[in-house]
Amino acid sequence: MAQPANAKLAPETTAPSLPPPNGWKHFDLAERAARFGYWRTTLADGKTFWSDGMYRLLGITPEEQAPDVGWLLDQIRPEDVERLQEAIGVAVKTHSPFQYRTQARYPTTSALIVDTYGEVEIGADDRVVAVVGVCHDVTAQVTAEIERERAQERYRLMAEEASDIIMLHENDRIVFASSALDRVLNRSPEEIQEGGYLKLVHPEDIGEAQRLRARPMPGETITATYRALHAQGHYVWIEATTRAIYHEETGEYLREISVSRDITERKEQELRTKAAQERAEAANHAKSQFLANMSHELRTPLNAIIGFGDIMRRRMFGELGDRRYEEYATLIYDSGQLLLDLISDILDMAKIEAGKLRLNYEHVDLAGIVEDCLRIVRQRAETAGVALEVVVPETSLGFLADKRSVKQVLLNLLSNAIKFTPAGGRIVVTTSNSNETVKVSVKDDGIGIPASELPRLGKPFEQVAVDPMLAKGGTGLGLALVQALVEKHGGSMHIDSEEGVGTEVRVEFPATPPARNMAA
Numbered sequence: 001m002a003q004p005a006n007a008k009l010a011p012e013t014t015a016p017s018l019p020p021p022n023g024w025k026h027f028d029l030a031e032r033a034a035r036f037g038y039w040r041t042t043l044a045d046g047k048t049f050w051s052d053g054m055y056r057l058l059g060i061t062p063e064e065q066a067p068d069v070g071w072l073l074d075q076i077r078p079e080d081v082e083r084l085q086e087a088i089g090v091a092v093k094t095h096s097p098f099q100y101r102t103q104a105r106y107p108t109t110s111a112l113i114v115d116t117y118g119e120v121e122i123g124a125d126d127r128v129v130a131v132v133g134v135c136h137d138v139t140a141q142v143t144a145e146i147e148r149e150r151a152q153e154r155y156r157l158m159a160e161e162a163s164d165i166i167m168l169h170e171n172d173r174i175v176f177a178s179s180a181l182d183r184v185l186n187r188s189p190e191e192i193q194e195g196g197y198l199k200l201v202h203p204e205d206i207g208e209a210q211r212l213r214a215r216p217m218p219g220e221t222i223t224a225t226y227r228a229l230h231a232q233g234h235y236v237w238i239e240a241t242t243r244a245i246y247h248e249e250t251g252e253y254l255r256e257i258s259v260s261r262d263i264t265e266r267k268e269q270e271l272r273t274k275a276a277q278e279r280a281e282a283a284n285h286a287k288s289q290f291l292a293n294m295s296h297e298l299r300t301p302l303n304a305i306i307g308f309g310d311i312m313r314r315r316m317f318g319e320l321g322d323r324r325y326e327e328y329a330t331l332i333y334d335s336g337q338l339l340l341d342l343i344s345d346i347l348d349m350a351k352i353e354a355g356k357l358r359l360n361y362e363h364v365d366l367a368g369i370v371e372d373c374l375r376i377v378r379q380r381a382e383t384a385g386v387a388l389e390v391v392v393p394e395t396s397l398g399f400l401a402d403k404r405s406v407k408q409v410l411l412n413l414l415s416n417a418i419k420f421t422p423a424g425g426r427i428v429v430t431t432s433n434s435n436e437t438v439k440v441s442v443k444d445d446g447i448g449i450p451a452s453e454l455p456r457l458g459k460p461f462e463q464v465a466v467d468p469m470l471a472k473g474g475t476g477l478g479l480a481l482v483q484a485l486v487e488k489h490g491g492s493m494h495i496d497s498e499e500g501v502g503t504e505v506r507v508e509f510p511a512t513p514p515a516r517n518m519a520a
Helices: 024-034 052-058 069-074 078-094 139-161 180-185 189-200 203-213 264-293 295-314 324-354 366-384 403-419 451-456 478-488 515-519
Strands: 036-042 048-050 098-103 113-122 128-137 165-170 173-177 221-229 235-246 253-262 361-365 387-391 398-402 426-433 437-444 492-498 502-510
Touching: 024 036, 024 052, 036 052, 048 052, 052 128, 078 098, 078 113, 078 128, 113 139, 165 180, 173 189, 180 189, 180 235, 180 253, 189 203, 189 221, 203 221, 203 235, 235 264, 264 324, 295 324, 324 403, 324 478, 361 366, 361 403, 366 387, 366 403, 366 426, 366 437, 398 403, 398 502, 403 426, 403 437, 403 478, 403 502, 451 492, 478 492, 478 502
Parallel strands: 387 426
Antiparallel strands: 036 048, 036 128, 098 113, 113 128, 165 173, 165 253, 221 235, 235 253, 361 398, 426 437, 437 502, 492 502
């Protein structure tokens, strides 16, 4: 952007602006539009001329600064000054054109980056009489080019460092493949060129991998999952996705991009999970089937124990003699009855899970069932120091249900309440009905259940004990069986509990079960 004299720049001079030639107005418009200006320096006297466009590039006016070589050189980075002087010096000696690029020293300069193209003016004696330069502001172009290069470098780094294999296809040939191809499969683009990848696909996955040979429609992606042979001989699970690029205006197909990733770890985990799930389902089915089939074999001897114990307890064949036999008989009966209850719970749950439980619907009276259940557990409650109360409305509580199942539900709820209510506590049984439902609630002021544990209840074999000293034995099937039996009737179960305050379990039976339940 500077104007030298000959070998060394002449002393700084000022020269009046040259009168504009014909057509100057059009030239000035061209300078404005193209952001260029020109200068001319005569070697004999060092006089310099700057066009209006030159002033605009410098961001000054003729009133602010007359053409001054020294001032101009001071506006350019020092490292550029030496190069421009060398370029002009060679041009003067060889009578040849010159060009150079300079950058402004100060960031406030109007044109920060300038390309200068010039020639020497030859006189009649074949000597250089002047040097002329045209300066073009290329700040925007250079900045854009730098940004493009930076963007390209970022994309290159992303493609090369990405764990996914990125490939660009043109005319069915791979024109770019990221280095991940080598890291994932230890393969080169040539080995998978033009469908050669199919030679590496596991025989069982050929059909899946061939889907990638189809050309995706605009906006469509094609994804395939298959095993590819690593160069070291083992297979790698690959998930590949392809997308085609079309010309925005003509719709012409241009190229295709594919992204493939190694999903071996994820796939193997999926396969392990699926296998474990299948094993668990098979084991669970076998358990349910086994328990359902063992119903008769287990109940038969228990019925005998209870039956003979009851004969002894009732003295059906006369006095037994020593009164200790009565205690033994009672122990046999109680133990057998408890064992039968536990096993019955397990077998009933197994039947429910196996879909083999059948309900025997009949007209039952909830008030009578509550009274029967309280009579059974009253002795147990008194031994535990727990009071039992019942609230039964005067209206009828009759409805259609399986009597044995309803009794089983209430016994489980009462047994749980007694089990987890400390001595001095109270259990209240409340019943109610409407035209559509019959409800029963068992509420205690026992140890309660933490809110975090409530979701676990109702699942088979789950137990919750806040205090290890208060933990009780059992199968953990109580509430699960209650919920299953109530839902089998078409009803529902709800649990409200607060740790240290107590628990309330409410069950609701439909007064008339749905037809599908009656047929089940």
